[in-house]
Amino acid sequence: xxxxxxxxxxxxxxxxxxxxxxxxxxxxxxxxxxxxxxxxxxxxxxxxxxxxxxxxxxxxxxxxxxxxxxxxxxxxxxxxxxxxxxxxxxxxxxxxxxxxxxxxxxxxxxxxxxxxxxxxxxxxxxxxxxxxxxxxxxxxxxxxxxxxxxxxxxxxxxxxxxxxxxxxxxxxxxxxxxxxxxxxxxxxxxxxxxxxxxxxxxxxxxxxxxxxxxxxxxxxxxxxxxxxxxxxxxxxx
Amino acid sequence: xxxxxxxxxxxxxxxxxxxxxxxxxxxxxxxxxxxxxxxxxxxxxxxxxxxxxxxxxxxxxxxxxxxxxxxxxxxxxxxxxxxxxxxxxxxxxxxxxxx
Numbered sequence: 001x002x003x004x005x006x007x008x009x010x011x012x013x014x015x016x017x018x019x020x021x022x023x024x025x026x027x028x029x030x031x032x033x034x035x036x037x038x039x040x041x042x043x044x045x046x047x048x049x050x051x052x053x054x055x056x057x058x059x060x061x062x063x064x065x066x067x068x069x070x071x072x073x074x075x076x077x078x079x080x081x082x083x084x085x086x087x088x089x090x091x092x093x094x095x096x097x098x099x100x101x102x103x104x105x106x107x108x109x110x111x112x113x114x115x116x117x118x119x120x121x122x123x124x125x126x127x128x129x130x131x132x133x134x135x136x137x138x139x140x141x142x143x144x145x146x147x148x149x150x151x152x153x154x155x156x157x158x159x160x161x162x163x164x165x166x167x168x169x170x171x172x173x174x175x176x177x178x179x180x181x182x183x184x185x186x187x188x189x190x191x192x193x194x195x196x197x198x199x200x201x202x203x204x205x206x207x208x209x210x211x212x213x214x215x216x217x218x219x220x221x222x223x224x225x226x227x228x229x230x231x232x233x234x235x236x237x
Numbered sequence: 238x239x240x241x242x243x244x245x246x247x248x249x250x251x252x253x254x255x256x257x258x259x260x261x262x263x264x265x266x267x268x269x270x271x272x273x274x275x276x277x278x279x280x281x282x283x284x285x286x287x288x289x290x291x292x293x294x295x296x297x298x299x300x301x302x303x304x305x306x307x308x309x310x311x312x313x314x315x316x317x318x319x320x321x322x323x324x325x326x327x328x329x330x331x332x333x334x335x336x
Contacts, residue, residue, distance in 0.1 A: 021260070068269070
């Protein structure tokens, strides 16, 4: 039985991988990768890693792929028209998929995970030696115990890394010229080096932009156009 | 199920992902193929963790998932910023990270 499930999951993983690489539409590639991640979660379950399998489904296929889906819908690439929007087949398929996901999560929760909690059964400890009273292999209890005792420093560094990534994403996606200081009296160190209206990314890539009236009033800059100077260099060639 | 089967699947998925990274031009799909490679490494880690009965491999796999999520966040932020600047979403056109 385990061999049958292994071959099904391995085929699903390979088909999802091939689909991710070969499909032309990036939307379909994301869907193929979701199928690949779910097959991989099944392989993790076969390897007695039930917490990692649940984390894979919830975090990877659930959150990261949804993020990808949003960005693919925004940015695109080739045409992203998937099919008829309110088809009954897709609705029925979505409900069936939700039921299957619920059954899988229930099995993961009510499986060997709960059996090992609070019993004195034999488990495989953190050093590989089986002894009574340890948490079962791959259960959330053992993962939690390891994360908080032996791997505390990597755990804290990983949370710090998540904070850095979140701040970086906000910095990359923000717009320049947001909420300014209404009185205009605060001075940042960058103001000593360059004028307040310059230094945008658009100027850096060679764009030119008109000075807004807000900047004329606030900074006293004359009306005109800010140019990065790269356009003259390209016109010379 | 012998452990070699899982390692073979991991190696296959890794090479498919590597081929995809080198072949595709859309940076979104390149990031997806990168995810394939990370997942194959996760599978190998979990397989070895099961072989030795040591749960350290599973902790490693969880940390790899965290790092992959962070990298996806920043990569997608860069792609969205590129799109906002009206630059072509094509890695053959964009060879320099400037501005």
